[in-house]
Amino acid sequence: MQKVFGRPKGLTEVAFSFCPGCTHGIIMRLVGEVLEELEIIEDTIGVSPVGCAGFCQDFFSCDFVGAAHGRAQAVGTGIKRALPDRIVFTYQGDGDIAAIGTQHAIHTAARGEKITSIMVNNAIYGMTGGQMAPTTLEGMKTSTSPYGRDLVINGYPLDLPKTIATLDGVKYVASVSVDSPKNILQAKKAIKKAFQVQQAGLGFALVSVLSTCPTNWGLSPVDSLKWLRENMMPVYEMGELKVAEEVKNL
Amino acid sequence: MSNRVLMKGNEIIGEAAIRAGCKLFFGYPITPSTEIIEYLAKNLPKAGGTVLQAEDEIGAINMCYGAACTGTRVMTASSSPGISLKQEGISYCAAAELPVVLVNVNRTGPGLGGLGPTQSDYFQSTKGGGHGDYRLIVLAPSKAQELYDFTLEAFDLAEKYRNPVLILTDGFLGQMMEPVELKEKPTSPEVDKSWVVDGARGREKRIIASYSLTNEIGEANNLRWEAKFNGIKEKEQRWEEFYADDAEYLLVSYGTTGRISKSVVLNARKKGIKLGLIRPITLWPFPEKAFIPYKNKIKGIVTVELNTGQMIEDVKLAMDCCVPIYLYRRQGGMLPTETEILEFLEKQFKLSTEEV
Amino acid sequence: MARVKVLSEYCKSCRLCVEICPKGVLQIGDKTNAKGYYTAIVVDEEKCNGCTLCGIVCPDVAIEVYK
Numbered sequence A: 001m002q003k004v005f006g007r008p009k010g011l012t013e014v015a016f017s018f019c020p021g022c023t024h025g026i027i028m029r030l031v032g033e034v035l036e037e038l039e040i041i042e043d044t045i046g047v048s049p050v051g052c053a054g055f056c057q058d059f060f061s062c063d064f065v066g067a068a069h070g071r072a073q074a075v076g077t078g079i080k081r082a083l084p085d086r087i088v089f090t091y092q093g094d095g096d097i098a099a100i101g102t103q104h105a106i107h108t109a110a111r112g113e114k115i116t117s118i119m120v121n122n123a124i125y126g127m128t129g130g131q132m133a134p135t136t137l138e139g140m141k142t143s144t145s146p147y148g149r150d151l152v153i154n155g156y157p158l159d160l161p162k163t164i165a166t167l168d169g170v171k172y173v174a175s176v177s178v179d180s181p182k183n184i185l186q187a188k189k190a191i192k193k194a195f196q197v198q199q200a201g202l203g204f205a206l207v208s209v210l211s212t213c214p215t216n217w218g219l220s221p222v223d224s225l226k227w228l229r230e231n232m233m234p235v236y237e238m239g240e241l242k243v244a245e246e247v248k249n250l
Numbered sequence B: 001m002s003n004r005v006l007m008k009g010n011e012i013i014g015e016a017a018i019r020a021g022c023k024l025f026f027g028y029p030i031t032p033s034t035e036i037i038e039y040l041a042k043n044l045p046k047a048g049g050t051v052l053q054a055e056d057e058i059g060a061i062n063m064c065y066g067a068a069c070t071g072t073r074v075m076t077a078s079s080s081p082g083i084s085l086k087q088e089g090i091s092y093c094a095a096a097e098l099p100v101v102l103v104n105v106n107r108t109g110p111g112l113g114g115l116g117p118t119q120s121d122y123f124q125s126t127k128g129g130g131h132g133d134y135r136l137i138v139l140a141p142s143k144a145q146e147l148y149d150f151t152l153e154a155f156d157l158a159e160k161y162r163n164p165v166l167i168l169t170d171g172f173l174g175q176m177m178e179p180v181e182l183k184e185k186p187t188s189p190e191v192d193k194s195w196v197v198d199g200a201r202g203r204e205k206r207i208i209a210s211y212s213l214t215n216e217i218g219e220a221n222n223l224r225w226e227a228k229f230n231g232i233k234e235k236e237q238r239w240e241e242f243y244a245d246d247a248e249y250l251l252v253s254y255g256t257t258g259r260i261s262k263s264v265v266l267n268a269r270k271k272g273i274k275l276g277l278i279r280p281i282t283l284w285p286f287p288e289k290a291f292i293p294y295k296n297k298i299k300g301i302v303t304v305e306l307n308t309g310q311m312i313e314d315v316k317l318a319m320d321c322c323v324p325i326y327l328y329r330r331q332g333g334m335l336p337t338e339t340e341i342l343e344f345l346e347k348q349f350k351l352s353t354e355e356v
Numbered sequence C: 001m002a003r004v005k006v007l008s009e010y011c012k013s014c015r016l017c018v019e020i021c022p023k024g025v026l027q028i029g030d031k032t033n034a035k036g037y038y039t040a041i042v043v044d045e046e047k048c049n050g051c052t053l054c055g056i057v058c059p060d061v062a063i064e065v066y067k
């Protein structure tokens, strides 16, 4: 018998530090599989954020740099400018990339920086215990929006990928989800394409992945997937939001 | 072959960085530092490097962090408010032990302040600046040649100790035109690069990060850094002495006021006052060793500073407060005249002012 | 003929594999791993058709499938 499913070479043996059922782990596996399939493990330098994914430097088999909260794309820019022939990617939570790091999110994209960014949108600040994120949905209760996100006080949730897709330097933007096997396979395709865009030296690529936070949502892992599907997917524009001409030919 | 040219202070820093092998510069314009990024934007590409104007200073310092992780020589320059914005990133550079060269062309503060010469960022430069217990190696040039020489050396020092190095100047030094000898850079010593992150080709993967998972790891890290800082303190204290040997009184002053203080010493000597100068060159490590021979020898000290009295604290510590130590300061971009410094000294120490 | 294997030290008992398996091959067992989680176990190996759905949804890469 042959192994048809297992740990990809892009991941180390280290067990993930995420809570039970947290889909950060699925997304990391997908990235690990893509690194293996594109045969770029030895060429890649990853940049980890501050947040629940902050330990991902231990989980991937490639070189890694830990950035300050929100700064992963600036750090990635520095690495890529120093080593243009290497593959550089950032893996960031929604708070990291869409709140404290927004200036880098916009300008890394606008510059067409040849890096790949993975944004994990779980509508909450996981690491710090469930505070409101820029992506928290209207009416959603968090520890800093205990009465539910009030649009008058807190404003609207930010659909960052949609904004990024409007910028010229950007070659590929996709918003995907990992709530079902079908969508997980879709997500992997998008992640793979985002790395291929960089391999081809085309420009900036972003994949936003809707993800669960069972712990801070106060739901079971199974119910979290359902909640994501019913509440987040209608709010965030899904699918490939930008595919530049050059990318279509990849 | 002499290679003596007349250049603006800020441009000298840019030229020295190129000659030091700096390949990447990340910055954001701010007066009075802007000529550095402008000079490099024009000239670094000719030397095979890149200047990237970042979205802000936070972006710039974190780009430096990333580039330094690859072992590439990298620099950023700014002025006080910009340096404030960079502080979190500088702390991360110190924690990740990255050789980044920083330039602060100090402008007045707090707040937006003004563009005039000042030394208001002494505390910020020497006592940490950002969060956590770290130190920068801080070099304080006071003339064109030192702007050049110290910038060249800053890259070697940063790599030797794997620590950020800060060159602290001000608008006066940055804007002045002075002749400078563009000496060939001596070859840099071989340094260990087995820590750099450049893709795990045929080797184990590497991680550069600064999170301490446990308090035990945290303490071990702090002890390692402390040992490094102690080593730097032991080996790298630098200063210049001027008529200090037989002095009864000393001025202590660096950078722009260090220049002015030299003239004060000469004027005092003409009047028969045995005045000397200790001019700190490294502000961190502070040249404590310079003061040891003078502890039981001199009658008093005046520090000349462009702030409310910041370096004076280090001077008092270095002297164990064994003699009276006074501050003469101007602020907000104003420079003291030689006359007012000498009058202050004479008044404080009740010296006769007759010409000899 | 297929075989599914749970790497129990990675398992965190989240049940996503149990819910997704169309054949009911997996269940949460009554033994804990070193981290204290009751881990998923294979209860009906014969029925596994190697579809890998369990592996695809597992957030801890705790599943291997052989065919």
Ligand SMILES: Cc1ncc(C[n+]2csc(CCOP(=O)(O)OP(=O)(O)O)c2C)c(N)n1
Residues within 6 Å of the ligand: A050, A051, A052, A053, A069, A092, A093, A094, A095, A096, A097, A120, A122, A124, A125, A126, A127, A128, A133
């Ligand atoms: C400068 C700074 N501000 C705040 C924090 C605290 N902090 C750490 S992670 C985090 C939010 C993380 O949320 P997100 O990026 O959405 O990632 P998640 O943990 O949900 O995966 C915050 C606010 C910090 N580490 N640094």
Ligand code: SF4
Residues within 6 Å of the ligand: A017, A018, A019, A020, A021, A022, A023, A024, A052, A122, A126, A127, A212, A213, A214, A215, A216
């Ligand atoms: S806190 Fe939320 S996002 Fe973080 S690991 Fe736990 S479930 Fe995942």
